[in-house]
Amino acid sequence: MPETLSSQEIVRWTRELNYGTWRFQKSWNPLHVVDAEGCYFTDSAGKRYLDFSSQLMCVNLGHKNPAVIEAIREQAATLPYIAPGYATNVRVELSRLLLDVLPQGLTKFFFTTSGTEANEAAFKIARMYTGRTKIIARYRSYHGSTMASIGATGDPRRWAAEPGAKGQGFIFAPEVNCYSCPMKHQYPGCDVACADYLEHMIENESDVAAVLVEPIAGTNGVLVPPPEYMPRLRRICDERGVLLIADEVMTGWGRTGKWFAVEHWGVQPDILVTAKGITSAYMPLGLCATTGKIAGYFDDHFFAHGHTYEAHPLTLAPAVAAIREMQRLDLVERSREMGQYLGQKLNALKAKHPSIGDVRGLGLFWAVELVKDRQTKKPFNTKADKVANKPMVVDQVAAAMMKNGVALQSWISHFVVAPPLIIEREQIDAGVAALDQALAIADAAL
Numbered sequence: 102m103p104e105t106l107s108s109q110e111i112v113r114w115t116r117e118l119n120y121g122t123w124r125f126q127k128s129w130n131p132l133h134v135v136d137a138e139g140c141y142f143t144d145s146a147g148k149r150y151l152d153f154s155s156q157l158m159c160v161n162l163g164h165k166n167p168a169v170i171e172a173i174r175e176q177a178a179t180l181p182y183i184a185p186g187y188a189t190n191v192r193v194e195l196s197r198l199l200l201d202v203l204p205q206g207l208t209k210f211f212f213t214t215s216g217t218e219a220n221e222a223a224f225k226i227a228r229m230y231t232g233r234t235k236i237i238a239r240y241r242s243y244h245g246s247t248m249a250s251i252g253a254t255g256d257p258r259r260w261a262a263e264p265g266a267k268g269q270g271f272i273f274a275p276e277v278n279c280y281s282c283p284m285k286h287q288y289p290g291c292d293v294a295c296a297d298y299l300e301h302m303i304e305n306e307s308d309v310a311a312v313l314v315e316p317i318a319g320t321n322g323v324l325v326p327p328p329e330y331m332p333r334l335r336r337i338c339d340e341r342g343v344l345l346i347a348d349e350v351m352t353g354w355g356r357t358g359k360w361f362a363v364e365h366w367g368v369q370p371d372i373l374v375t376a377k378g379i380t381s382a383y384m385p386l387g388l389c390a391t392t393g394k395i396a397g398y399f400d401d402h403f404f405a406h407g408h409t410y411e412a413h414p415l416t417l418a419p420a421v422a423a424i425r426e427m428q429r430l431d432l433v434e435r436s437r438e439m440g441q442y443l444g445q446k447l448n449a450l451k452a453k454h455p456s457i458g459d460v461r462g463l464g465l466f467w468a469v470e471l472v473k474d475r476q477t478k479k480p481f482n483t484k485a486d487k488v489a490n491k492p493m494v495v496d497q498v499a500a501a502m503m504k505n506g507v508a509l510q511s512w513i514s515h516f517v518v519a520p521p522l523i524i525e526r527e528q529i530d531a532g533v534a535a536l537d538q539a540l541a542i543a544d545a546a547l
């Protein structure tokens with residue numbers, strides 16, 4: 102029994118019997134975590150860590166929210182599983198709540214057990230509905246780990262899946278990145294040419310079913326688009342009869358200071374995909390939400406998709422509780438307010454540390470991007486370094502923060518600062534102070 106094992110043995114067995122995700126295995130030395138509450142988790146030695154990225158930007162309510170835990174308990178005692186072909190109370194309760202909190206127009210729902218699978222559902226629905234194949238995604242993006250969703254992913258996690266991933270019908274547009282534009286343009290003089298280029302792609306590719314975007318690219322750098330970008334994409338898609346899919350797996354559920362990021366620009370997607378914060382990650386749940394127009398098509402056409410765990414009652418009950426908790430605690434507004442405070446603090450760091458090239462974000466969703474040279478914006482490390490297991494400066498900074506009791510996600514050349522939405526000012530101060538201290542490592546590497 103695990104309880105009789107020492108902490109060292111737990112770590113050793115974990116390494117020996119399990120795969121560590123997205124990494125070389127030999128260097129995996131997982132921390133043995135035994136507890137988590139609020140904005141903190143605790144290791145086996147009793148040391149507490151401030152969870153400054155909400156694990157994988159998903160524990161939006163913080164750890165051990167009692168209402169969500171109770172909802173899981175109650176559902177387990179009432180109806181832990183029933184096949185997706187049946188109607189259940191919890192399914193209707195969640196679906197009706199979703200009508201209240203999702204952007205308008207999204208009225209029919211397919212439930213999955215991950216963001217990856219929710220994207221897979223979106224791709225199949227878009228292809229069945231339009232009768233077309235291609236989906237335009239962007240290079241700075243992550244959409245999931247299975248064959249189609251990794252094929253849609255622009256970041257280097259796709260490389261290992263090729264050439265198979267190439268056969269999935271995804272093509273890549275330049276990302277919107279006003280700090281470091283891939284086309285070397287400057288906003289606003291560019292007139293958002295990156296959006297117009299998508300129109301050029303649609304025109305020249307033909308057979309395009311959908312455009313797929315994270316409204317604010319998440320793991321790949323919290324890239325907040327300029328105000329014209331999303332409305333322009335909406336117009337281009339409408340004029341060309343192409344669907345717009347918003348991947349809000351990370352940006353949903355109050356993370357950016359709105360329930361969903363598309364609301365910042367008043368844009369209604371045809372399909373919205375989400376997961377993570379929907380249950381505050383206590384149970385694995387994903388959602389693919391479509392318009393009534395798309396739904397209507399399947400009234401008289403075969404809906405060729407499903408899973409054993411679709412609408413699994415144990416995954417739905419915590420979502421009902423999580424949404425109610427977000428409403429009760431007014432967490433969307435809190436994310437907006439506390440996000441301003443966090444943004445100010447991070448921008449103050451930029452003034453102090455020459456290794457910071459850019460600080461950007463919305464709500465409680467921020468990136469701190471490191472550069473070797475502010476003028477050239479050259480990063481310390483590249484995508485190729487990441488997949489070749491080269492030592493990364495961001496990882497060294499994050500490791501120093503861990504030693505000081507603050508956990509922060511790093512990716513190639515930036516950090517994603519995304520604490521639970523319940524975070525207090527003093528906790529933000531503590532997290533930013535740890536980053537301030539650890540950035541001495543990056544400054545010294547200039």
Ligand SMILES: Cc1ncc(COP(=O)(O)O)c(C=O)c1O
Pocket residue numbers: 157214215216217218220243244245246315319320348349350351376377
């Ligand atoms: C934007 C986005 N889409 C999809 C996914 C995949 O979700 P999951 O890991 O739940 O499969 C992620 C995960 O980080 C994500 O950030």
